[in-house]
Amino acid sequence: MTLDSTAQLPRLPLLADRKVAMVHEWFGATGGSEAVFLAIADLLPHAERLVLWADEGVPTEQLRLSQSWMSRTPLKQSKALALPAMPLVWRTLTNRKFDVVISSSHAFAHTVKLGDPxxxxxxxxxxxxxxxxxxxxFDGRGSHPALKVPRKMLQAADLRLSRHVHAYAANSREVQGRIKRFWNRDSVVVNPPVDTAYFGNAPQADQYQSRDxxxxIGRWIPYKNFDLIVEIADAAGLPLVIAGSGPEEERLRKLAATKQVHIHFEVRPERDRLRQLYWGARALLFPAHEDFGIIPVEAQACGTPVLGLRRGGLLETVVDGETGFLxxxxxxxxxxxxxxxxxxLSRYRIQQHAGGFSADRFADRIARWIDHAAR
Known part of the structure; x- marks a missing residue:
């Protein structure tokens, strides 16, 4: 199907005459997948919203989230331990039936079955x-040799329990390729929404920083390669700001202490501060293999170029030689x-490119996909 057609947009709210359920994995206080789920939910205000559990601090009543029985067990404290039980939980989530089910999945949410296919x-x-x-x-949680057999069993369950899915959308061409390779299923690409309007329209004082x-930015975990970011800054002789949080914090601070350049850590910056940091940076360093990567798009919305790894989602979000370098x-x-x-590089061109990943563009494309695939 063609998502960028000139055909008339579907009427909103979508599927108003049908009983709809929206399903997501666990719901964290912040995260890209949660933002996608809520963006889709805005188009379907009548849909029921089902999740395995919500983390502490998530306003479940305000967001109208219904949690599964797993939320009342210790399993919610460990995603790794909960993982093998997830396909079973999804199958026992509810006896209610729906006309349309829309799952937002990065684990097993797509295996949920809420009606006869x-x-x-x-x-x-x-x-x-x-x-x-x-x-x-990509993920150390599944790499231990002792998990080889359980991993094979989960792969078989994943394939068997998702045969009823009628249509898939992938958040990037990278993920589209995995869907085909692992599941042998076709999909369309709908890039996730990025609030480019917010990041691109900073106060004047933020926009006129020295960019020195x-x-x-990101979660301080091994595959994000923050140790390499430290080495790049040291090799370039330029100060570095590392923003985020994660289990690698102590190791990264020790590494930073061995370098000649000044390295400043910002732990869990608020959104306004994050925007300020983007606008003040000479470049975002992002040498990681991501599925899509919202952070590089946020940076580009601020006119900040990206230096990243020529793999994964960056092949879609960064134009090499125009909005950054891969x-x-x-x-x-x-x-x-x-x-x-x-x-x-032109900062105007960088911002212009980021606009192609706006929340409005996502809403347009995902609405067309839902309207077409739900028929």
């Missing part, structure tokens, strides 16, 4: 097939050298 249309938006099951090289430091491998030297070429 002959009468219930199941559409699934995939953030990624479960990395710890299908791509253990490099920036790394490099091969994990050697800091080429990244440091590319920083000398930032003057070749």
């Amino acid at each position: 002959a009468h219930t249309r199941h559409l699934s938006y995939i953030h990624s097939p479960a990395r710890y099951v299908w791509s253990p090289d 430091y490099l920036l790394g 490099l091969d491998g994990l050697d800091p030297a080429p990244y440091a050298a590319a920083l000398h070429r930032l003057g070749e």
Whole structure:
């Protein structure tokens, strides 16, 4: 199907005459997949919203989230331990039947079955097939040799319990390829929404910063390669700001203390502060293999170029040589050298490109997909 057609947009709210359920994995206080779920829910205000559990601090009543029985067990404290039980929980979630089910899945939400497939249309938006099951090289939770047999069992269950899904949407071409490779299913690509309007319209004082430091943002976990970000800044002789949080904090602080350049840590910055950091940075360093990557788009909405790994979602979100530079491998030297070429880039062009991933564009494309696939 063509999502960018000039055909008339479907009427809102979508599927108003049908009984609709929206399903998501666990619901964290912040996160890209949660933002996608809520953006879709805005188009379907009458839909019931079902999740395995919600983390502490999530306003479940305000968001109208119904939690499964797993939320009343200790399993909610450990996603790794909960993982093998998830397919079963989804199958016992409710005895109610729906006309349309829309799942937002990065683990097993797409295996939920809330009606006879002959009468219930199941559409699934995939953030990624479960990395710890299908791509253990990405996620250490599934890479231990002792998990090889359980992983095979979960793969078989994933395939068997998702046959009833009628249509898939992938958040990137990277994920579209995994859906085909692992599940042998076709999908359309609908990139997730990024609040480019918010990040692009900062106060004047933020916009006129000196842009004298490099920036790394994200969860401080191994595959994000924050240690490489530190090495790049040191090789370039430029100060660095590292924003986020995670289990690697102590190790990264010790590494930073061995470097000559000034490295400042911002732990869990608020949204306004995050925007300020984007606008003040000379470049965002993002040498990680991501499914899509919302952070690089937020940076570009602020006119900040991205230096990243030539893999995964960055191949879609960064135009090499126009909105940043994509490099091969994990050697800091080429990244440091590319920083000398930032003057070749137009900040106006960088912001213009980021606009293609706006929340409005997502709403348009996902509405067309739902309207078509739910028939």
